[in-house]
Amino acid sequence: MFKKVLIANRGEIALRVIRACRELGVQTVAIHSTVDAESLHVKFADEAVCVGPPPSKDSYLNVRAIMSAAELTGCDAIHPGYGFLSENPGFAEVVEKLGYRWIGPRSEMLRLMGNKVEARAVAERAGLPLLPGARGVLTSAEEAEEIARQIGFPVILKAAAGGGGRGMKIVRLGGDVRRTFEQASNEALAAFGDGSMYLERYVEEPRHIEMQIAADEHGNIIHLGERECSVQRRHQKIVEESPSPAVTPELRREMGEVAVGAMRSIAYNNVGTIEFLMDEQGRYYFMEMNTRIQVEHPVTEQVYGLDLVRLQLKLAAGEKMPRTQESVVPRFHAIECRVNAEDPVTFAPSPGTITGHHQPGGYGVRVDTMAYEHYRVQPYYDSLVAKLICWGDSREVALQRARRALNEYVVEGIKTNIPFLRRVLASPQFTAGKYDTRIVEQILAERPAEAAASRKTSGL
Numbered sequence: 459m460f461k462k463v464l465i466a467n468r469g470e471i472a473l474r475v476i477r478a479c480r481e482l483g484v485q486t487v488a489i490h491s492t493v494d495a496e497s498l499h500v501k502f503a504d505e506a507v508c509v510g511p512p513p514s515k516d517s518y519l520n521v522r523a524i525m526s527a528a529e530l531t532g533c534d535a536i537h538p539g540y541g542f543l544s545e546n547p548g549f550a551e552v553v554e555k556l557g558y559r560w561i562g563p564r565s566e567m568l569r570l571m572g573n574k575v576e577a578r579a580v581a582e583r584a585g586l587p588l589l590p591g592a593r594g595v596l597t598s599a600e601e602a603e604e605i606a607r608q609i610g611f612p613v614i615l616k617a618a619a620g621g622g623g624r625g626m627k628i629v630r631l632g633g634d635v636r637r638t639f640e641q642a643s644n645e646a647l648a649a650f651g652d653g654s655m656y657l658e659r660y661v662e663e664p665r666h667i668e669m670q671i672a673a674d675e676h677g678n679i680i681h682l683g684e685r686e687c688s689v690q691r692r693h694q695k696i697v698e699e700s701p702s703p704a705v706t707p708e709l710r711r712e713m714g715e716v717a718v719g720a721m722r723s724i725a726y727n728n729v730g731t732i733e734f735l736m737d738e739q740g741r742y743y744f745m746e747m748n749t750r751i752q753v754e755h756p757v758t759e760q761v762y763g764l765d766l767v768r769l770q771l772k773l774a775a776g777e778k779m780p781r782t783q784e785s786v787v788p789r790f791h792a793i794e795c796r797v798n799a800e801d802p803v804t805f806a807p808s809p810g811t812i813t814g815h816h817q818p819g820g821y822g823v824r825v826d827t828m829a830y831e832h833y834r835v836q837p838y839y840d841s842l843v844a845k846l847i848c849w850g851d852s853r854e855v856a857l858q859r860a861r862r863a864l865n866e867y868v869v870e871g872i873k874t875n876i877p878f879l880r881r882v883l884a885s886p887q888f889t890a891g892k893y894d895t896r897i898v899e900q901i902l903a904e905r906p907a908e909a910a911a912s913r914k915t916s917g918l
């Protein structure tokens with residue numbers, strides 16, 4: 459096992475990693491920007507190094523400063539968390555080349571999956587089901603149009619350098635594929651410095667379902683079932699659950715086998731997530747692969763009784779997979795609510811000082827957060843302040859518990875999306891488990907006045 463790990467992140471995930479390290483007897487080094495000097499991740503780590511001013515590009519994305527901190531403190535490994543540099547192949551390569559262990563997949567995996575055209579080709583060779591579409595990068599507007607005609611409308615144009623919903627355009631029957639291609643390609647070039655595009659059939663009303671994978675460096679690979687992540691707004695997940703109400707044990711076994719087989723064929727290592735789109739018929743298609751620990755990993759942990767960050771550390775240290783596929787069985791149902799510092803009606807960020815704080819607790823409740831009374835939510839970073847994870851023997855119990863826990867939550871001084879989370883969990887769609895990626899729009903369209911009313915009564 460490692461002696462000392464540098465955590466190249468902040469907030470709840472930095473705490474999450476520090477706690478896993480502490481349990482393993484691993485020393486920790488936090489990095490922080492000037493405004494994060496009083497943060498819990500700084501207090502909880504054995505050592506802390508200030509790596510720059512508040513803007514991320516000068517601190518949490520500052521590779522030179524981070525590597526200096528690692529050298530200065532004598533670390534032997536780096537955990538990147540999620541976001542920031544976690545899927546940056548250049549950073550992972552620097553870490554590897556300078557002789558540190560990267561707590562995640564090899565940099566070559568990050569490079570492979572970071573390019574969405576490359577990832578699609580890899581997925582196809584690895585036997586993952588794909589939507590009909592272009593085989594590689596589109597070379598012209600004419601080619602885009604020809605392929606669209608072949609596969610039929612609607613189609614979606616996606617940027618090779620995009621991902622997570624960035625750089626996508628839908629073209630419906632009668633739409634102008636050529637013009638949309640030119641526009642999308644120019645936008646991708648401006649946004650990512652790479653105008654490469656691909657195209658595939660567009661799935662209406664899909665579910666977002668992702669499989670959790672874990673692989674050691676000795677050829678052992680397991681899956682930890684799926685997470686249902688269809689409750690999203692502008693590609694930001696809001697509520698996640700495991701198992702998915704749309705996945706039967708048989709489908710889980712099949713998707714799991716397909717995913718594990720694919721990871722074996724590319725010699726994947728450490729933890730990862732394969733994202734699928736699922737259509738109304740229950741057919742599933744590869745969408746993207748994430749080569750990091752994810753925000754929503756706790757639902758999988760609570761369902762399978764396995765600490766994924768502890769596992770990441772062990773796998774990166776070269777240890778053998780501690781569990782067999784047969785020994786990992788879904789024992790519970792878990793739901794995660796992301797608590798964001800934002801206006802529950804407009805979703806505008808709401809930074810500021812938390813003046814009052816009470817987090818829920820009790821049976822079957824977990825809160826992963828960096829927040830406390832007097833904590834100042836910074837405007838420079840992501841608005842996530844807490845993850846509320848509730849579980850139970852069944853979906854019904856987990857849902858009752860999540861509603862109960864949300865009602866216990868008090869965050870004063872800033873606005874949070876807690877009132878909106880209550881609406882999601884009270885909606886007939888979520889209650890029935892019958893929802894897709896349109897659920898947030900549907901809820902916002904249904905009773906827009908109620909949000910304003912709840913804002914008044916809650917004092918927000």
Ligand code: MV4
Pocket residue numbers: 589614621622623624658659660661662664665666687688690693735745746895
């Ligand atoms: C799609 C799609 C429909 N058909 N691809 C959005 C995030 C990015 N990973 C890909 N995304 C989508 N790709 C095809 N062929 C619909 C989406 C999509 C979506 C996917 C998952 C969750 C929420 C979404 C919201 C809008 C669009």
